[in-house]
Amino acid sequence: xxxxxxxxxxxxxxxxxxxxxxxxxxxxxxxxxxxxxxxxxxxxxxxxxxxxxxxxxxxxxxxxxxxxxxxxxxxxxxxxxxxxxxxxxxxxxxxxxxxxxxxxxxxxxxxxxxxxxxxxxxxxxxxxxxxxxxxxxxxxxxxxxxxxxxxxxxxxxxxxxxxxxxxxxxxxxxxxxxxxxxxxxxxxxxxxxxxxxxxxxxxxxxxxxxxxxxxxxxxxxxxxxxxxxxxxxxxxxxxxxxxxxxxxxxxxxxxxxxxxxxxxxxxxxxxxxxxxxxxxxxxxxx
Numbered sequence: 001x002x003x004x005x006x007x008x009x010x011x012x013x014x015x016x017x018x019x020x021x022x023x024x025x026x027x028x029x030x031x032x033x034x035x036x037x038x039x040x041x042x043x044x045x046x047x048x049x050x051x052x053x054x055x056x057x058x059x060x061x062x063x064x065x066x067x068x069x070x071x072x073x074x075x076x077x078x079x080x081x082x083x084x085x086x087x088x089x090x091x092x093x094x095x096x097x098x099x100x101x102x103x104x105x106x107x108x109x110x111x112x113x114x115x116x117x118x119x120x121x122x123x124x125x126x127x128x129x130x131x132x133x134x135x136x137x138x139x140x141x142x143x144x145x146x147x148x149x150x151x152x153x154x155x156x157x158x159x160x161x162x163x164x165x166x167x168x169x170x171x172x173x174x175x176x177x178x179x180x181x182x183x184x185x186x187x188x189x190x191x192x193x194x195x196x197x198x199x200x201x202x203x204x205x206x207x208x209x210x211x212x213x214x215x216x217x218x219x220x221x222x223x224x225x226x227x228x229x230x231x232x233x234x235x236x237x238x239x240x241x242x243x244x245x246x247x248x249x250x251x252x253x254x255x256x257x258x259x260x261x262x263x264x265x266x267x268x269x270x271x272x273x274x275x276x277x278x279x280x281x282x283x284x285x286x
Contacts, residue, residue: 036095039081040241043102046074047234054113057120058225065117072113078237079103091247098240105233116224119217126213127171133207134164140200153200159188163207167214174218182215 050071056062082103085096138160141153163185170178186208193204 036081036085036092037241037244039077040095040099040237040244043075043078043081043099044234044237044241046071047237050075051229051234054116054225054228058221060124068113068117072110075106078106094243095240095247098236098243102233102236102240105231105236109228109231109233112224112227116221119220119224122213123217123221126210126217130167130207130210130214131164133203133210134160134167137200137203137207138164140203153192153196156189156192159185163189163211167211171214171218174222179215179219182211186211 050068053062053067053071057065057068062068078099082096082099085092085099088096137153138157141157141160163182166178166181166185170182189204189208193201196204
């Protein structure tokens with residue numbers, strides 16, 4: 001009877017150890033598995049790429065918005081990942097909360113990002129055509145002077161030249177005093193607008209439009225770029241990654257403890273079965 005009980009106990013111990021390994025997935029790599037870590041890392045990489053792409057586009061180092069669009073598409077996984085972890089609950093709730101905050105911030109950022117792309121495209125257009133418009137007016141003023149037909153526009157040739165230089169400096173280094181010089185130059189040219197013929201007035205209007213577009217859109221583009229870099233999105237994603245790593249360490253500790261327990265149970269079962277076998281051998285030897 002005692003021998004049978006020991007046999008049952010040994011089998012049970014080994015069976016429980018096998019169940020722990022199988023049902024709780026306690027394989028050799030279980031403590032090091034990261035299911036969501038790579039996805040959070042991808043989100044952080046996408047955010048870094050978005051910020052870098054916006055700054056590069058602002059600096060004129062990118063000719064199109066494809067890098068921005070790719071980074072934005074990668075970041076749209078934030079909401080889905082937050083929902084997945086929220087449903088799972090438990091230790092993943094803290095990670096889900098951080099990701100949800102990042103997803104909401106990203107959602108509020110997206111319309112401003114689209115406006116940034118529009119502003120930047122129009123800014124590039126105005127930056128291209130402003131020198132052409134300025135040169136056209138300056139040629140007209142110089143031609144009037146050569147024909148001894150000094151017009152009011154000829155008298156503002158220095159103003160046109162100064163405005164052209166001021167716009168170029170403002171594009172390179174936007175500053176409040178540069179903006180004031182642009183406004184002063186435009187105001188001075190507007191005082192002679194009524195005295196110009198239709199053709200010259202149209203050219204002046206084109207010049208004024210591009211100048212104001214450069215002044216207004218450059219400020220908006222720069223403001224968005226600064227806001228994007230200061231946005232809490234990256235901090236929330238980094239906090240989510242830190243929370244996930246903390247949970248992963250706790251998971252690794254639990255898995256390690258259960259692995260030791262399963263090994264101990266299996267060893268105990270083997271010892272019990274071995275003792276039963278040795279006891280039987282001794283009995284027959286007598």
